[in-house]
Amino acid sequence: MSNSEALIRRQFAELSETYSELRLCEDAPSRWAIRGILAFSATYHDVTITDAFSILVKLPKDYPNSPPTVQETGGRIPTGFHQYPNRTLCLGAPVEVWRRFKADPRLVTFVNTQVVEYLYGYAYFEKYGEMPFGELSHGAQGIREYYQELFNTEDVQIVLALLKIMADGAYRGHHACSCGSGKILRKCHGPSVLELLKQQPKERFLQDATNVLYSLKESEMKNFDWHLLPKALKKELDEMARERARREKCA
Secondary structure, eight states, X not given: OOHHHHHHHHHHHHHHTTOXXXXXXXXXXXXXXXXXXEEEEEEXXXXXXXXXXXXXXXXXXXXXXXOOEEEEOSSOSOXXXXXXXXXXXXXXXXXXXXXXXXXXXXXXXXXXXXXXXXXXXXXXHHHHSSOTTOOOOSHHHHHHXXXXXXXTOSOHHHHHHHHHHXXXXXXXXXXXXXXXXXXXXXXXXXXXXXXXXXXXXXXXXXXXHHHHHHTXXXXXXXXXXXXXXXXXXXXXXXXXXXXXXXXXXXX
């Protein structure tokens, strides 16, 4: 038995002490999944919900370096309710899902918090017609909202400037913070930036910067500073612009 398999089996044993109707399956060599009924009872603001959902939890090949993904397999949750096109549940902004998992990379913690929170939220919505603890928008807009809240700013250009630091691997604590506070980075947004950099590769922040860019409204594009974009993203957009100009010239 490999170290990875031993870890997964040990973590599943801990998980099954609370959720006895789940079972561990090896669908293919080193392809582990957890299936079954997740029965829970959870309380938020004095509202207790006891419910059960049929779920599928898929463990990535590099587990626990990456968090699992989850699907609801009973057909109860409609596709329009915070799910990706492949029916994987959107447990939150991807960077936040990673952050929370990295803080305690165990199956029981992941299920107790992120999965049960999502299922509680849906069951609450089903019963009361609203979400119990608010919700981010879907897609690129939701990622933008997450970073605006994290960095405590409504200015999307500040969000992109901080994402550029992370995507380019250009953290310099003694440089002025991109938010314009006049403080150096390490005494302003630096701690938040460093915490994110510890948990995820810079490619994640490049992807998130792309999503934030595509969330911009037409009015926000008028005075947009394109130098705020990560180098790789700006290079890609410049190449697209040159290609478009070439095609128009040929036409």
